[in-house]
Amino acid sequence: MAPKRNAREPTPSSTATAQSSSPASVPSVSSKASHKSSSNQSPQQIALGIWQNYLDMTPQRTKLIDVFMAFLVVVGGLQFVYCVIAGNYPFNAFLSGFSATVGQFVLTASLRIQTNAENKADFGEVSPERAFADYVFGSLILHFFCVNFIN
Amino acid sequence: MSDINDEPFFKGSTGRNTRGVLRLTILCLIAAAAIASRLFSVIRFESIIHEFDPWFNFRATKYLVQHGFYDFWDWFDDRTWHPLGRVTGGTLYPGLMVTSGVIYHALRALTIPVDIRNICVLLAPGFSGLTAYATYLFTNEMTTSPSAGLLAAAFMGIAPGYISRSVAGSYDNEAIAIFLLVFTFFLWIKALKVGSAFWGALCALFYGYMVSAWGGYVFITNLIPLHVFVLVCMGRFSPRVYVAYCTWFAIGTLASMQIPFVGFLPIRSSEHMSALGIFGLLQLVGFVDFIRAGVPSRQFKTLVTGFAVSVFFVALAGLVLLTITGVIAPWTGRFYSLWDTGYAKIHIPIIASVSEHQPTAWPAYFFDLNMLIWLFPAGVYLCFLKLNDEQVFIVVYSILASYFSGVMVRLMLTLTPIVCVSAAMALSYVLDTYLTIKSPAEPTDAQVSEAANGSSSKKTGKQDGLRSMREPLVGIYTTFSKTSVVSAMTAYLLIFVLHCTWVTSNAYSSPSVVLASRMPDGSQHIIDDYREAYQWLRQNTPEDAKIMSWWDYGYQIGGMADRPTLVDNNTWNNTHIATVGKAMSSREEVSYPIMRQHEVDYVLVVFGGLLGYSGDDINKFLWMVRIAEGIWPDEVKERDFFTDRGEYRVDEGATETMKNSLMYKMSYYNYNTLFPAGQAQDRVRGVKLPDVGPTLNTVEEAFTSENWIIRIYKVKDLDNVGRDHASAASFDRGNKKKKTTKKRGPKILRVD
Numbered sequence: 001m002a003p004k005r006n007a008r009e010p011t012p013s014s015t016a017t018a019q020s021s022s023p024a025s026v027p028s029v030s031s032k033a034s035h036k037s038s039s040n041q042s043p044q045q046i047a048l049g050i051w052q053n054y055l056d057m058t059p060q061r062t063k064l065i066d067v068f069m070a071f072l073v074v075v076g077g078l079q080f081v082y083c084v085i086a087g088n089y090p091f092n093a094f095l096s097g098f099s100a101t102v103g104q105f106v107l108t109a110s111l112r113i114q115t116n117a118e119n120k121a122d123f124g125e126v127s128p129e130r131a132f133a134d135y136v137f138g139s140l141i142l143h144f145f146c147v148n149f150i151n
Numbered sequence: 152m153s154d155i156n157d158e159p160f161f162k163g164s165t166g167r168n169t170r171g172v173l174r175l176t177i178l179c180l181i182a183a184a185a186i187a188s189r190l191f192s193v194i195r196f197e198s199i200i201h202e203f204d205p206w207f208n209f210r211a212t213k214y215l216v217q218h219g220f221y222d223f224w225d226w227f228d229d230r231t232w233h234p235l236g237r238v239t240g241g242t243l244y245p246g247l248m249v250t251s252g253v254i255y256h257a258l259r260a261l262t263i264p265v266d267i268r269n270i271c272v273l274l275a276p277g278f279s280g281l282t283a284y285a286t287y288l289f290t291n292e293m294t295t296s297p298s299a300g301l302l303a304a305a306f307m308g309i310a311p312g313y314i315s316r317s318v319a320g321s322y323d324n325e326a327i328a329i330f331l332l333v334f335t336f337f338l339w340i341k342a343l344k345v346g347s348a349f350w351g352a353l354c355a356l357f358y359g360y361m362v363s364a365w366g367g368y369v370f371i372t373n374l375i376p377l378h379v380f381v382l383v384c385m386g387r388f389s390p391r392v393y394v395a396y397c398t399w400f401a402i403g404t405l406a407s408m409q410i411p412f413v414g415f416l417p418i419r420s421s422e423h424m425s426a427l428g429i430f431g432l433l434q435l436v437g438f439v440d441f442i443r444a445g446v447p448s449r450q451f452k453t454l455v456t457g458f459a460v461s462v463f464f465v466a467l468a469g470l471v472l473l474t475i476t477g478v479i480a481p482w483t484g485r486f487y488s489l490w491d492t493g494y495a496k497i498h499i500p501i502i503a504s505v506s507e508h509q510p511t512a513w514p515a516y517f518f519d520l521n522m523l524i525w526l527f528p529a530g531v532y533l534c535f536l537k538l539n540d541e542q543v544f545i546v547v548y549s550i551l552a553s554y555f556s557g558v559m560v561r562l563m564l565t566l567t568p569i570v571c572v573s574a575a576m577a578l579s580y581v582l583d584t585y586l587t588i589k590s591p592a593e594p595t596d597a598q599v600s601e602a603a604n605g606s607s608s609k610k611t612g613k614q615d616g617l618r619s620m621r622e623p624l625v626g627i628y629t630t631f632s633k634t635s636v637v638s639a640m641t642a643y644l645l646i647f648v649l650h651c652t653w654v655t656s657n658a659y660s661s662p663s664v665v666l667a668s669r670m671p672d673g674s675q676h677i678i679d680d681y682r683e684a685y686q687w688l689r690q691n692t693p694e695d696a697k698i699m700s701w702w703d704y705g706y707q708i709g710g711m712a713d714r715p716t717l718v719d720n721n722t723w724n725n726t727h728i729a730t731v732g733k734a735m736s737s738r739e740e741v742s743y744p745i746m747r748q749h750e751v752d753y754v755l756v757v758f759g760g761l762l763g764y765s766g767d768d769i770n771k772f773l774w775m776v777r778i779a780e781g782i783w784p785d786e787v788k789e790r791d792f793f794t795d796r797g798e799y800r801v802d803e804g805a806t807e808t809m810k811n812s813l814m815y816k817m818s819y820y821n822y823n824t825l826f827p828a829g830q831a832q833d834r835v836r837g838v839k840l841p842d843v844g845p846t847l848n849t850v851e852e853a854f855t856s857e858n859w860i861i862r863i864y865k866v867k868d869l870d871n872v873g874r875d876h877a878s879a880a881s882f883d884r885g886n887k888k889k890k891t892t893k894k895r896g897p898k899i900l901r902v903d
Contacts, residue, residue: 033354050442093414095408103401109437110394122391123346134348138398141352145405 065112069105076101096149103142111135168295178287179302184282185308188652189276191660196677196726198272198320201662203703203720206710207323209271211239212322216255216267219860224411230715231705232727233697233749241411242723246331246364247324250274275317277327280569282330283308289337290572292344293534293541296579303575305331311654312567318660325564329367335361335371336548340541342399345392358399359406369422370565372407374551375399376429378544381434387540392438400430422469431466436461484602500781504774507561517555518658519563521650522643523574530573532579545573566775578640585627585636602756658742664707666764676761684755684861685711687854692753699746699776700755701735701768702728708755717749724740725778732779735814736772736787742813743876745850746866754850755865760820761825761859763834769801769818770835802838816845817864820852848880 045130057068090092114123114131125132192201198210226240251270258265287304294300307313316325319643335357344352362368379396382388383663404417404426417423439459516524522679534542548569556566594879627633666678688698689712698714705719718728734742746754759767768775772792779787791808794800801815809815823844824833831840850864870879 012274059857076397094414095418096405099405100399103405104396106401107348110351112345113390113394114348119390122389125345126347131348134352138348138352138402142402142405145402148409149405 004087007117062112063109067107069107070113072101072105072108076105090151092149092151096146100143100146104139107135107138152822153752153780156759167309173303178284178304178505181301181304184305185283186276187281188309189279189314189656191318191656192662193272193319195355195660195667196662196665198269198665199662200268200271200322200710201318201320201664203706205271205320207720208247208322209669210267210322210706210710211243212271215248215252218247220252220781223423230723231709231719231721231895233715233717235724235727237721237723239297242721244324244364244366244410244412246360246831247274247322247327249363256875261285267278272284272320273323275321275323276319278330278731279308279313279317282313282333285330285333285337286568286571289340289568290575292337293545296576296577298582299575299579302579306523306571306575309568309648309655310520310523310571311651311659312563313721314651314655315519316564318655320662324365325367327359328367329564329568331357331361331364332371332565336544339375339395339399340544343391343394343540346389346394347462348398349395351395351401354395355399355401355406356402358403359409359445362407367565368407370555372423375550376635377551378547379429379433381543381547382540383432383627384663387543388436388440392540393433396433399427400486421474428470432463435462449702485726490843498738502778504778510559511560511563514561515560518654520567520570522647523570524578526574527570530575530765533576534573545569571755581636581640584641585633592846642771670853676738678858678862679857680856682711684854684856684883688712688714688753688863691854696752697750698755699731699751700748701731701733701757701771703771704755704757726782729779729782732775733787734784736776736779736792736812738811739813739816739849739876741786743866751866753853754781754817754866756814756817756862756864757860758859759835760833764860767818767835767836767860768814772814773799775814800838801833801836801840803841809844816847817862819845819851820862822859840882846880848876
C-alpha cells in the first residue's frame, strides 16, 4: 500500500510546478504545438496562448536566463551544422565546444528550475542564492574540462 | 561491534554531542579494524607487492615518482611486448598511480621520508577505512535508523568479499575503486534527494576520478541511467531528477573523456549509450512536462506523451542503425561474455583463460559474505516497504549486481557494498525493534513508530480493513523474546567476525609471490622460488635480455627482474600472445625460428611437479594451445594434445605432440635425475613419468630454482659450424660414436 501512496505524491506537484521547468526555446514550442494539435483546436490559438501565458507568468530574470539558453541552443546548433558540413576533423575541439554548450545549457536549465518559485516544494534546501553558487561551481568545472580537452 | 548495538540506548537520555562523539569513535574504530584485518600478509610475510597486476602498477608508480607526471602521461614502454612496445601512458587507468604519487609527495613535503613501496603496499588498507566511512554515509541516506549506517560501515570494513581485493600489498585498481564507487553512489543519492547542482557536480568529479581508476566505471555509467529510467517509468520524474542527472551527465561525461584510455568511448561505444539516451529522454520528459503544465487540453497531453514515446523509439532505432552501420562501436567481447557465459570460451579464449572471469560457484557467496547473504533479501524487502527515490536505487543496484556477480567471480566486488548496506538495514531494523527496554505502551513511541509498516503480524493481525491506513503498532512486550532475539543476533555477529577473520587470514592474505608451507613440526616454511629466480635474472643477464614466458608472469618479470618481456598481463595484443603460445606448444624446430625472430634470450617456465604447486605452466598449457589455435588452426591443434581416449596426460601415455612440445620438454628436462631410476613422479598430476627424460637441442638449462618452481633456459645461438642444433647436440652427446653421428643426426631428430 505504502509505495503506491508515495508514488502518487510527486506526480501532481511535478505537473503543477513544471510549468516552465524546461528549455524555454519558445519558438520551437509553438511550432511543435501547432504541428501536433492541428486536429483539436486552432493551432495558432494554442501557440499564442502559450506565448501569452509565458510572457505574463515569467519574471524578468527568468526571461534573461531563457534568452541565454536560446543563445546556447543556436550556438550548439551552428557547431553541429558545421560538423556535418565541414567534417569533424579536430574532433576534440568539436566535442569540447559542443559539450560546452550542451553542458552550459543543462546547467542553466537547472538553475532556472531551482530558482523557479513554483518548484519550492521540491527544492526545500536550495535557496536561489545557493542555486546560483552551485551554477557557478558547475560551470567552472565544466569549462575547466572543456579547455583541458580542446587540445 | 557490540558497541554499535548499544547505539539506540543513548537516544534521548544523552545529548546530541555525546552521540556524535560516540559515533565518531565507533567509525574510527571500524576504520582501524578494517585496516588491521588487512595486515595479515604484512605480518606473516613482509611488506611486499602481491600477485601479478600489482607489480605493473608498482612499476608504473615508480616511473611516475621518478620521471614526473608529464613523462608518465606520455610514457612509451619499450621494455614490454618486445618488439612492439606499449603506449603505457595511454593504455592504463592512471588514478591509482597518481593517488599514491600524490601521497608520496605530500608526505615528502611534510618531511616524512617514506618508501614508495610502503605507500603502495598500505594504500589498499588505508582506502578500505575510507570505504567504510563512505558506506556509512551512503546508508544514512537510505534509512532513518541511526544504527544502520554504523552496522553497514562495520560490515563493509570486514566483509571478505571486499577484503579479497584489498589486503595490504594487493596494489590493484580495485583498491581505490571500491571507495570511489560507494562514494560516487552516495553523492548521486545526495544530489537526487537535494536536487542540487553542487552535489551533482561533485558526483561527476568523483565519477571522473573513478573513471581514471578502474575499468569497472561502466557499472556506474549504466546503473545511474537505469535508476533514472526506472524512476521515470514509475512516474516519479521530478525537477530534482532532471537537475541531478543532467549535471552529473554533462560534467561526468566530459570528465571521463579526459582519460586517454577512455577517450572518445563515451560517445562511440554501446556501453555508454544508455547514459546518453537517458540524457536525451530527460530533456524530452522535461520539455513535455513544461508543455503539459501550460496547456489545459487533455487530448493534447496524450498527444504530447505519444510524441515523446515515439521520439524515444525513433532514437532507439537510430541507435541500432548506427551500431549496425558501424558508426558506434558494437559491444565488446568482454561485455558479451556478461550475458552469455559460454561466449568467451568459444570466441575469446584469452578472456576465458583468466580464472577471475569464470562464473561464480554458489559456495563463494557464503564464503565471501557469510550471514550477510541471507540478510540481504530482507534488506531489499524493507526497501520495498518504504519506496522512495533512493530506495529504488538499492533495488535496482541489488538486482543488477546480483546478476553480474553470478557471471564473473571478480564482480562479487561490486555486489559486496550493496549487500553490506541492505543487510545492515535489515539487521538494524531487527535490533531497533528488539532492543528497546520499554514495552510499547503507547503507539507514538519514537523508536517504534519509526520502524515502518506491519512486520510483526502477531500484533497487527487482529485489525482489519483500515489496517493499511494507520501506522501499525510494532513492538515486543516480553523480555524473554527480546533477550533471545538480541542474543541470537549478537551470536551471529560474533560468528561473522570470526568467519571474516578466518577467511582473511587463510584465503586472502597470501602474496602468491612468496608461498608458505608447514614443516612436519608445524613451523612455517617460506618457499621463495619466484624471487630467487627473478633475482638471478636481474644479476646474471644483460640489461636488455628478452625473456619469453607465458603472459601471467610478464608483469612480475618486468617489476622484479627488470627485464624486457614478450607478453604480459595487459593482453592487448592477442596475436602476440598466440605467437608465444605457438612457440611453447610446437616442436623445437618450429619454436626456434620464432624465438630467434623475437630476439628471445631466455625462456622462463613455471613447474610445480616437484613441490605439488598446481598453478604451473603444464596446467595452463591447454590455454596456450587454445589461444595459439585461434590464430594458427592448421599448425596447432588442441586435439593432438589429448590421447585417443580424450585424456590430458603427461606420463608414458602422453601423445607425441605433447612430448615434443617445447613446454613439456622444458618442464621435465632432467627431472628424472632427481629420482632413483624409474621412479620420477609428478606431484601435481600424481603420475609416474617416463624413465627417459626429454632432450633439448635448441635451448640449454640456465637456472633452476631451489624447489624447481621456476626454470630458466637460455636460447642457444646459431651453431658456429652451421649445423642445425639437433645434430650439434647429438654430436656433443654421442662423442664416442663419432663416425655414425653424421649420418644418424637427422634420423634422431625424427625419433625424438
